[in-house]
Amino acid sequence: EDKVVQSPLSLVVHEGDTVTLNCSYEVTNFRSLLWYKQEKKAPTFLFMLTSSGIEKKSGRLSSILDKKELFSILNITATQTGDSAIYLCATGANSKLTFGKGITLSVRP
């Protein structure tokens, strides 16, 4: 059975801090790993990673995939209160996504 494990499950930081969110996976027929941000109900797409070692970057957010060690990290630098959300990691195999439980990030002013 495919498995995606995220850690930590929650964390609290102060504005300006840098955070690293972790995602490890065990899946058959791996095709991609995706990160989403969920603030209320709809997960919002952040990144899709398919190749090892290639960093994807969008503003203060960046992510990288290690297909040998089967994990990915999502980094957020200079955090803002608007970054407070649940961050979901998912693996895509044969189209359907398998999600982790998510990481609840709280950024305090």
Next chain:
Amino acid sequence: GAGVSQTPSNKVTEKGKYVELRCDPISGHTALYWYRQSLGQGPEFLIYFQGTGAADDSGLPNDRFFAVRPEGSVSTLKIQRTERGDSAVYLCASSLAGEQFFGPGTRLTVL
């Protein structure tokens, strides 16, 4: 439309009733997915359509759950004889290639 839309946004029903949840995907997206998200959990896959046909329905929990997409666009998730354990947020997503774009979900509460 600009994004995936779902109706209703909230649905409260009584145990044993029948409910229908609707999803309008992004125009032109051929693939459509239904997921269910319980409190404190990530979304769990239910069913995936490619065009009009269900390409993978392995996530449907039992035969009370059924979904259709008759014209390859709008999809309806149907739940018969609802149970309290069906209470969750039901999310729909669509894609053309690669990343899936999610709608705001329908929060179903079964009393």
